[in-house]
Amino acid sequence: MMQPPRAEIDQVAEASIAALRAPSVFNTQPWRWRLAGEHGELWVDRSRQLAGLDPDGRLLLLSCGAALHHATVALLAAGYTSDVARLPDPNRPDLVARLGQGPACEPDDRLYRAIYQRRTDRRPFGDEPPPxxxxxxxxxxxxxxxxxxxxxxxxxxxxxxxxxxxxxxxxxxxxxxxxxxxxxxxxxxxxxxxxxxxxxxxxxxxxxxxxxxxxxxxxxxxxxxxxxxxxxxxxxxxxxxxxxxxxxxxxxxxxxxxxxxxxxxxxxxxxxxxxxxxxxxxxxxxxxxxxxxxxxxxxxxxxxxxxxxxxxxxxxxxxxxxxx
Ligand SMILES: Cc1cc2nc3c(=O)[nH]c(=O)nc-3n(C[C@H](O)[C@H](O)[C@H](O)COP(=O)(O)O)c2cc1C
CATH class of the missing domain: 3.40.109.10 (NADH Oxidase)
Incomplete structure (x- = not known):
């Protein structure tokens, strides 16, 4: 029997779960997702901002950007493009992005697999330079x-x-x-x-x-x-x-x-x-x-x-x- 098509929000929800693995400054994970209608809203979590080191919130927003990209990589692995509106509301500057599922495309899981292999590796690397x-x-x-x-x-x-x-x-x-x-x-x-x-x-x-x-x-x-x-x-x-x-x-x-x-x-x-x-x-x-x-x-x-x-x-x- 044919499976009914998955709701769009399910794909975005799964993407937000994959985005948990995104890197963030001091591993603060300073974001929160709100699933609403057909979109997921990615919000800054200011309670996780580093007051001494990052008073402007640069690294805070870099971390949120990394989570957003991880989510789009998960959508791509599921065979969907991403429909992204970045900082869509000037009155709500903590709303980093609205993410929806875009048109279907050829699934590509190359970067998705890397989400689970990636680590911050602070050890000295080898003598061989990257090609x-x-x-x-x-x-x-x-x-x-x-x-x-x-x-x-x-x-x-x-x-x-x-x-x-x-x-x-x-x-x-x-x-x-x-x-x-x-x-x-x-x-x-x-x-x-x-x-x-x-x-x-x-x-x-x-x-x-x-x-x-x-x-x-x-x-x-x-x-x-x-x-x-x-x-x-x-x-x-x-x-x-x-x-x-x-x-x-x-x-x-x-x-x-x-x-x-x-x-x-x-x-x-x-x-x-x-x-x-x-x-x-x-x-x-x-x-x-x-x-x-x-x-x-x-x-x-x-x-x-x-x-x-x-x-x-x-x-x-x-x-x-x-x-x-
Ligand atoms: C915006 C940003 C800045 C970071 N700055 C540093 C840094 O200066 N030094 C460092 O060793 N790691 C840095 N990291 C790596 C984080 O500490 C790391 O992502 C986090 O501890 C989670 O570990 P993981 O990347 O192995 O999953 C940074 C990560 C991000 C996203």
């Missing part, structure tokens, strides 16, 4: 969201490393920043959010160290034998520097990250460089006017023998998705 064709594909992934992916050139590497180190030093001395780190690395287990010691590596010899999360506990993830010699650093940059650009940058971050995961590469974001305004401006100059830096990433080949990073926790659908 040029792979980087072209990442540039195209960012470009789909009108975001530029700038690969830091060898002659810019020292200045880029200095920018990351300077941002880290400024934040290290900022009590508001430290409060954010402490709050989101000591969450109660049942909250199912925040960053845990299991996904953080202790310091090793490397030019660019990932953010130091280990204020409340010792890091618990083995760094392995990687050297970061083949690691490339990229900056995602937007033409404007407004909330809609931050949402687009989040969508691009998700698209780039899922694409590189499908290629067998690994990555971790470096957002310190945009959190400290002076460093963000310096980075903008370093990039020679390709746009406003929204976030940076390190991308490389995982070292074979180290195995995958453990999956980080997520809130449940019943906490994040409101049924009609």
């Amino acid at each position: 040029a064709a792979g980087l072209d594909e990442l540039r195209a992934a960012a470009g789909r969201h009108t975001v530029h992916l700038h690969v830091v050139r060898p002659d810019q590497a020292t200045e880029f490393a200095a920018a990351v180190a300077h941002a880290g030093a400024v934040e290290h001395d900022d009590p508001h920043y430290r409060d954010d780190v402490l709050a989101w690395t000591t969450r109660e287990r049942q909250e199912r959010d925040g960053v845990s010691a299991r996904s953080v590596v202790p310091p090793t010899q490397r030019t660019i160290a990932p953010r130091d999360f280990a204020l409340a506990w010792p890091a618990g993830l083995e760094p392995g034998p990687g050297t970061d010699r083949g690691t490339v650093y990229v900056v995602l940059a937007t033409d404007g520097d407004e909330p809609q650009d931050w949402v687009a940058a989040g969508e691009a971050l998700s698209d780039v990250w899922l694409t590189l995961t499908a290629q067998g590469l690994a990555a971790s974001p470096i957002s310190e460089v945009v959190e400290v305004a002076a460093v963000r401006h310096a980075l903008r100059r370093l990039l020679g006017g390709v746009g406003n830096p929204a976030i940076a990433m390190r991308i490389g080949t995982p070292v074979g023998e180290t195995g995958p990073v453990p999956a980080s926790v997520r809130r449940s659908g019943t906490d994040v998705v409101g049924l009609p």
Whole structure:
């Protein structure tokens, strides 16, 4: 017997569940879905904003953009295009997007499978650099969201490393920043959010160290034998520097990250460089006017023998998705 067609809202509901796995700053998962009529509404959850580190809500909206893109990837895997209205209501700026099911299309689950494989991998990567064709594909992934992916050139590497180190030093001395780190690395287990010691590596010899999360506990993830010699650093940059650009940058971050995961590469974001305004401006100059830096990433080949990073926790659908 033929199955009756699934209600459109069922597809969007399933997509909102897949979007639980989206990356977010400090694993704050700062969004909420409201399923209404034939659409799902994606809302910012301001109670999860990082007051010290992200007072403007840049990384908040980047995180929501990543969740939105994850949802569209799930719709595509089910054989539907997405009908998206971004920041559709100027009177309700916390409504990030209205997502509906668009016309049917050829199902494509390449990025959908990557949703469940993707991790923030803070370990040093291998000596083998990502292939040029792979980087072209990442540039195209960012470009789909009108975001530029700038690969830091060898002659810019020292200045880029200095920018990351300077941002880290400024934040290290900022009590508001430290409060954010402490709050989101000591969450109660049942909250199912925040960053845990299991996904953080202790310091090793490397030019660019990932953010130091280990204020409340010792890091618990083995760094392995990687050297970061083949690691490339990229900056995602937007033409404007407004909330809609931050949402687009989040969508691009998700698209780039899922694409590189499908290629067998690994990555971790470096957002310190945009959190400290002076460093963000310096980075903008370093990039020679390709746009406003929204976030940076390190991308490389995982070292074979180290195995995958453990999956980080997520809130449940019943906490994040409101049924009609
Ligand atoms: C906007 C944004 C900024 C982030 N900034 C950093 C960062 O500066 N350093 C870092 O190690 N991870 C960063 N992350 C990664 C998150 O900590 C990570 O996504 C979250 O803890 C969930 O873990 P998972 O990505 O392994 O699922 C960032 C993620 C997003 C979306």
